Amino acid sequence: MTVNGFCEEIVIAGFGGQGIMLTGKLLAQTAMKAGKEVTYMPSYGAEVRGGTANCMVVIAENEIACPVVGRPDSLIVMNKASLNKFASRLKKGGLLIMNSSLIDVDPEVDDSIELVSVPADELAVELGSPRSANMVALGAYLQKRGYLTPNAAARALPDVLARRYHKTLPVNIKALQKGGEYTGNNRNY
Amino acid sequence: MCGNEALAESAIIAGCDAYFGYPITPQNEVPAYMSRRMPEEGRVFVQSESELAAINMVFGASATGKRAMTSSSSPGISLMQEGISYLSGAELPAVVVNVMRGGPGLGNIAPSQADYFQATRGGGHGDYRTIVLGPSSVQELVDCMPLAFDLADQYRMTVMVLADGILGQMMEPVVLEKKKGRELPPKDWALTGAAGRKQNIVRSLWLPEGALEELNNKLLDKYKQVEKNEVLCEEYEVDDADIVVVAYGVAARIVRGAVSRAREEGIKAGWIRPITLWPFPTGQISRAADEFRIFLVVEMSNGQMVEDVRLAVTGKAPVLFYGRPGGGVPTVDEILDQIRQLTLRPKT
Numbered sequence: 013m014t015v016n017g018f019c020e021e022i023v024i025a026g027f028g029g030q031g032i033m034l035t036g037k038l039l040a041q042t043a044m045k046a047g048k049e050v051t052y053m054p055s056y057g058a059e060v061r062g063g064t065a066n067c068m069v070v071i072a073e074n075e076i077a078c079p080v081v082g083r084p085d086s087l088i089v090m091n092k093a094s095l096n097k098f099a100s101r102l103k104k105g106g107l108l109i110m111n112s113s114l115i116d117v118d119p120e121v122d123d124s125i126e127l128v129s130v131p132a133d134e135l136a137v138e139l140g141s142p143r144s145a146n147m148v149a150l151g152a153y154l155q156k157r158g159y160l161t162p163n164a165a166a167r168a169l170p171d172v173l174a175r176r177y178h179k180t181l182p183v184n185i186k187a188l189q190k191g192g193e194y195t196g197n198n199r200n201y
Numbered sequence: 202m203c204g205n206e207a208l209a210e211s212a213i214i215a216g217c218d219a220y221f222g223y224p225i226t227p228q229n230e231v232p233a234y235m236s237r238r239m240p241e242e243g244r245v246f247v248q249s250e251s252e253l254a255a256i257n258m259v260f261g262a263s264a265t266g267k268r269a270m271t272s273s274s275s276p277g278i279s280l281m282q283e284g285i286s287y288l289s290g291a292e293l294p295a296v297v298v299n300v301m302r303g304g305p306g307l308g309n310i311a312p313s314q315a316d317y318f319q320a321t322r323g324g325g326h327g328d329y330r331t332i333v334l335g336p337s338s339v340q341e342l343v344d345c346m347p348l349a350f351d352l353a354d355q356y357r358m359t360v361m362v363l364a365d366g367i368l369g370q371m372m373e374p375v376v377l378e379k380k381k382g383r384e385l386p387p388k389d390w391a392l393t394g395a396a397g398r399k400q401n402i403v404r405s406l407w408l409p410e411g412a413l414e415e416l417n418n419k420l421l422d423k424y425k426q427v428e429k430n431e432v433l434c435e436e437y438e439v440d441d442a443d444i445v446v447v448a449y450g451v452a453a454r455i456v457r458g459a460v461s462r463a464r465e466e467g468i469k470a471g472w473i474r475p476i477t478l479w480p481f482p483t484g485q486i487s488r489a490a491d492e493f494r495i496f497l498v499v500e501m502s503n504g505q506m507v508e509d510v511r512l513a514v515t516g517k518a519p520v521l522f523y524g525r526p527g528g529g530v531p532t533v534d535e536i537l538d539q540i541r542q543l544t545l546r547p548k549t
Contacts, residue, residue: 037372040372044374049373049374050374051371051372051373052371052372052373052385053367053370053372054203054370054371055226056226056310056366074455075457076373076456077455077457077458077459077533078454078455078458078463078530078532078533079371079373079451080367080450080530080531080532082534097397172285190245
């Protein structure tokens with residue numbers, strides 16, 4: 013939390029194996045390249061594929077006080093367990109990006125929350141890359157918030173993606189853009 | 202790079218010749234990183250069989266005049282205390298990084314500041330001190346490493362870098378660069394082979410009558426020099442403050458956010474952030490207490506540094522405490538509420 017100017021606190025959460033940490037690192041890297049102050053804090057410890065995973069990213073114009081996010085401005089949830097855990101922590105007027113492919117309930121959140129449902133897994137499958145659902149969701153988020161673009165994230169992706177996965181760069185970049193187009197084109201999420 | 206990796210690379214840049222360690226969360230990235238980078242640099246990496254072994258390997262490497270370090274987290278640091286006491290008795294330089302987690306016992310793996318007493322009081326036996334640095338950002342953690350090695354070599358002491366799970370795990374932008382270090386005394390005491398010179402002896406056993414007392418007094422003189430010359434402390438808007446919040450490490454950056462918000466609300470708040478936890482900035486805090494104002498100490502524990510603040514304030518002003526133990530992390534809002542209450546501002 014900073015005093016003046018732009019500050020966005022984000023929680024990204026889902027199953028272990030959904031690429032939650034990578035998504036957070038990519039967001040942080042993209043913001044850093046854009047000259048913002050940024051912190052990235054992973055949940056660490058017993059996270060394994062299939063368990064729960066979350067990370068916290070703070071992006072601001074000024075020095076960041078706390079990397080631990082208590083009440084996020086935005087929440088990206090990739091599965092139901094994460095929605096249940098974090099939705100109530102969203103700030104009033106916050107943004108909830110929800111992976112509707114894996115969440116079949118209407119979230120119980122304050123009326124002031126803007127809800128964006130993105131069928132991230134379906135859209136990723138359409139691209140032939142089911143594991144890119146995280147990129148779809150991030151693209152949707154970036155397009156919605158507008159302070160960074162999905163294309164800026166695409167440019168930062170090679171910095172955070174392990175080299176052995178670089179052959180997946182093109183499809184992940186497409187996934188970022190597809191997520192962006194989804195929120196850009198749809199008004200009825 | 203997360204804080205753990207950044208501190209490891211910084212140690213390499215600072216000329217660390219040997220790293221010995223045993224894995225423990227939340228500092229596993231340090232040995233993992235060192236296991237790759239130290240051999241690349243042609244230096245020594247050993248994953249020891251235990252923390253006891255690691256600290257005694259540091260003793261051995263340091264005795265030969267090399268820059269040696271280890272890292273661990275709270276339970277592992279407890280196991281190293283005997284070795285740190287021996288290092289202190291033998292006047293060997295060493296750098297120990299503690300990425301603190303919740304305790305006592307195995308506790309948990311969440312960030313904590315509960316090892317302040319252990320670090321600043323010397324967790325091992327005997328009359329000794331360690332220099333303790335408490336960085337509050339990944340950049341400062343990086344900057345601490347060359348300073349820690351220089352201080353260790355200059356004073357032939359153990360320097361502990363007291364970080365926590367947040368600093369170790371979080372990522373934020375850092376600049377890694379080689380800076381010019383201090384002018385350091387030659388290590389003419391080191392065990393480098395006695396051919397052509399008088400033999401050197403490194404030991405912590407001083408049995409002859411008066412020998413240990415003499416050593417202890419020599420250490421005392423050294424510690425006085427450290428207290429005189431090496432205090433590091435940062436402060437913000439203390440001069441006109443009605444309330445001064447004292448915190449170190451990660452807690453200090455959360456306090457910084459809360460104090461800025463308090464100022465926006467018109468509350469005259471300031472903060473003092475000790476960077477060296479020993480030597481403690483007693484003088485700065487005592488001076489701040491010369492005018493009447495409230496002191497609030499914030500820690501991720503149930504109150505340890507608060508005792509040093511009270512010793513510095515010497516009853517001149519009230520010293521209150523707010524803490525979150527066992528892996529809890531205070532929020533900006535929680536601290537702001539404390540500041541409001543203590544300055545009798547209504548909740549908003």
